[in-house]
Amino acid sequence: MSPPDAPRRARIILGATCYADAESALHVAVMLAHETGGEIHGLMVTDETVLEASAHPHARTVSWTGQGARAVSAERMLEAFRADARAFERRLAETARRAALDFAFREARGQLIGALEAAAGRGDLLLFGARRATPTGQGVVVIAGAVAGPDDVAADADMAALLGLGARLAAGLGQPLVILVPEAMRASVEAACAQAGITPARVIGVADRAALLARLGRMAPAAVVAGPGGATGARPEVVIEAARCPVIIPAEAIGAAGAAG
Numbered sequence: 001m002s003p004p005d006a007p008r009r010a011r012i013i014l015g016a017t018c019y020a021d022a023e024s025a026l027h028v029a030v031m032l033a034h035e036t037g038g039e040i041h042g043l044m045v046t047d048e049t050v051l052e053a054s055a056h057p058h059a060r061t062v063s064w065t066g067q068g069a070r071a072v073s074a075e076r077m078l079e080a081f082r083a084d085a086r087a088f089e090r091r092l093a094e095t096a097r098r099a100a101l102d103f104a105f106r107e108a109r110g111q112l113i114g115a116l117e118a119a120a121g122r123g124d125l126l127l128f129g130a131r132r133a134t135p136t137g138q139g140v141v142v143i144a145g146a147v148a149g150p151d152d153v154a155a156d157a158d159m160a161a162l163l164g165l166g167a168r169l170a171a172g173l174g175q176p177l178v179i180l181v182p183e184a185m186r187a188s189v190e191a192a193c194a195q196a197g198i199t200p201a202r203v204i205g206v207a208d209r210a211a212l213l214a215r216l217g218r219m220a221p222a223a224v225v226a227g228p229g230g231a232t233g234a235r236p237e238v239v240i241e242a243a244r245c246p247v248i249i250p251a252e253a254i255g256a257a258g259a260a261g
Contacts, residue, residue: 009102010038014092015116016129017047019084023091025129025246028223030099031172032125032248035165039102042092043119044085046109051077113237113254120251128236132244138219139178139201142166143212143226143239144189160196162227162250163189167198169248175222176201180215183207209238216242227253 012032016022022042029040054077089105096103108115116126142163163179170177177198181189183205190203206212216224216239224247226239236254240247 010036010123010125011041011121012036012038012125012127013041013043013116013119014127014129015043015045015112015119016088017045017050017081017112019087019091020131021129022084022088023129024131025127026091026095028169028173028246028248029127030095030101031169032127033101034099035168035172036125038125039104040092040096041119042088042103042105043115044081044088044105044107045112045115046078046081046085046107047112048110051081117254120254122251124251126249126251126254128240128247128249130240130244130246132220139176139221140166140170140173141216141219141221141224141243142177142179142200143224144179144181144185158227158250158252159189159192162225163193163196163198165248166225167196167200169223169225173222178219178221179203180206180212213238213242219243221245223248225249 012029014022014025014029016025022044032038033040051074055074085107092103092105108119112128116128120126142165144159144162166179167177177200179189179193179200179202181203186203186205193200193203204215206215221243223245224239224243226236226247226249236247236249
């Protein structure tokens with residue numbers, strides 16, 4: 001047991017609303033935990049919006065292809081969430097033990113973004129699980145924002161850390177590194193990469209949030225790393241929906257990203 005004054009270890013907080021999404025990101029969680037020396041915390045979120053919708057008398061569930069509509073109730077949906085939580089906890093325990101990593105697991109009710117934000121502390125990495133219906137693997141994408149000027153050393157360090165995290169994750173997954181930035185900041189980010197010794201496959205400028213989301217949807221990335229104000233400040237939930245892959249956001253960035261609107 002650590003002494004009371006020992007610094008808290010950073011956590012990789014893997015959150016999801018279903019087992020399939022959680023399972024899709026476990027290998028990324030392991031890689032990040034080894035990289036940071038942290039531990040993995042699983043968080044299964046029972047989505048209140050889904051429960052409310054399933055309580056409608058004519059509620060139906062459908063497959064990814066739009067076929068197989070079946071009647072559903074709030075009780076059946078709640079049991080499905082519980083079953084997924086049990087599966088998530090079992091798989092997390094198995095995976096963490098094989099990787100010799102510390103882990104923890106808990107459940108929450110509400111919305112995924114809010115639940116992870118509430119669970120996060122300084123230095124944590126938030127990992128949003130998401131699985132695509134179609135194959136992935138077109139690179140690790142870093143969504144970067146404005147690079148600070150020479151007087152803002154802390155912000156420069158944050159940018160370097162974000163780019164470094166993306167580069168190491170891309171190398172670990174055997175994927176090319178692609179960086180999406182506001183068009184006006186493209187040259188600055190390229191310079192930051194050169195200074196850090198990072199060689200991305202591409203640095204792509206995007207005009208606005210719509211262009212960013214459209215690009216993510218076409219790319220089918222293996223993982224996304226996003227920082228504060230990343231490429232026009234798109235909210236985490238819309239980035240996750242567009243990318244449909246594991247999305248990593250530092251805890252310090254989640255509030256700024258969510259406030260961007």
